Amino acid sequence: LVDFAKSLGITSWPDPSRFGLSLTLGGGEVTMTDMATAYGVFANAGRRVPLKAILSVRDSTGQLLKNLESRTQNPEPVLDPAIAFLISDILSDNFARTPTFGHRSLLFIPESPVAVKTGTTNNLRDNWTIGYTPDVLTVVWVGNNDNTPMSYVASGVTGASPIWRRIMDSLLKSYPSPGFSPPIGINRLTTCFGRAEYFLPGTSPPPC
Numbered sequence: 442l443v444d445f446a447k448s449l450g451i452t453s454w455p456d457p458s459r460f461g462l463s464l465t466l467g468g469g470e471v472t473m474t475d476m477a478t479a480y481g482v483f484a485n486a487g488r489r490v491p492l493k494a495i496l497s498v499r500d501s502t503g504q505l506l507k508n509l510e511s512r513t514q515n516p517e518p519v520l521d522p523a524i525a526f527l528i529s530d531i532l533s534d535n536f537a538r539t540p541t542f543g544h545r546s547l548l549f550i551p552e553s554p555v556a557v558k559t560g561t562t563n564n565l566r567d568n569w570t571i572g573y574t575p576d577v578l579t580v581v582w583v584g585n586n587d588n589t590p591m592s593y594v595a596s597g598v599t600g601a602s603p604i605w606r607r608i609m610d611s612l613l614k615s616y617p618s619p620g621f622s623p624p625i626g627i628n629r630l631t632t633c634f635g636r637a638e639y640f641l642p643g644t645s646p647p648p649c
Contacts, residue, residue: 442464442465443457443460443464446479448489448519448520449478449479449482449489449519449520450475450478450479450481450482450489451471451475451478451479452472452475453469453470453471453472453475454469467560467562473580473582474492476569476571476580477492477571477578477580478490478491478492480558480571480573480578480580481573481578482519482520482525483520483525483528483529483532483556483573484529484556484573484574484575484578485516485525485575486522486525486526486575486624487518487519487520487521487522487524487525488516488517488518488519488520489516489517489518489519490514490516491514491515493509493510493514495509496508496509496510497509497510522624523623523624523626523627523641524641526621526622526623526624526627526639527627527639527641528556529556529573529621530556530621530623530639531556532556532557532558532572533554533555533556533557533620533621535548535549536636542598546598546602547598547602547603547605547606548570548572548598548602548606550606550609550610550613552613552617553574553613553617553618553620554574554618554619554620554621555572555573555574555609555613555618556572556573556574556621557570557571557572557573557605558570558571558572559571559598559601559602561594561600564590565590565591565594566584566585566588566589566590566591567582567584568582568583568584568591568594568600568601569581569582569601570600570601570602570604570605571605572605572609574613574616574618574620574621575618575619575621575622576616576618577609577612577613577616577618579605579608579609579612581601581602581604581605581608582601583600583601583604623639626641626642627639627640627641627642628640628641628642628645630645630646632646632649633646633649
């Protein structure tokens with residue numbers, strides 16, 4: 442797990458002996474930049490793209506002094522595109538998250554299919570919302586800078602999500618999302634529950 446996480450861009454786990462099985466459930470600290478890189482792998486169809494903190498440098502009048510946007514990012518394939526698509530499809534399924542968050546939560550953007558995940562530590566010290574389309578990705582963390590538990594945050598929907606939603610609404614005006622396109626070989630079948638779902642080759646369920 443640690444080796445795989447490193448391939449996605451996680452840099453904050455240098456000593457695997459520090460962790461137990463709870464790491465699979467979120468028992469290891471991570472940085473926002475690492476999470477942006479890791480979730481960017483799903484958004485970029487299995488390719489890891491290095492973050493670029495500075496896109497350009499301008500003077501006080503707005504004149505461009507240096508443009509860094511055109512530099513090659515050198516995406517590195519680290520995950521099967523089909524698996525990356527399935528993860529994005531799952532995280533953008535509003536029907537699946539409705540029992541927990543409700544049908545019209547802040548995570549649901551009707552005009553744009555957006556993959557999104559929330560996370561909250563048990564002691565309410567950390568609260569996350571991470572969501573993306575094929576074009577944009579937003580990571581939001583909320584917490585106290587002295588690491589004390591938060592008083593008025595119960596979940597990702599009440600903490601980070603309102604901030605995340607305002608950012609995504611703004612970004613989607615310039616970068617509308619058509620959704621996630623399945624790669625060749627993915628099967629879309631109607632399950633016994635009456636819903637159409639995607640399956641990797643060889644994993645399709647038996648007929649109802």
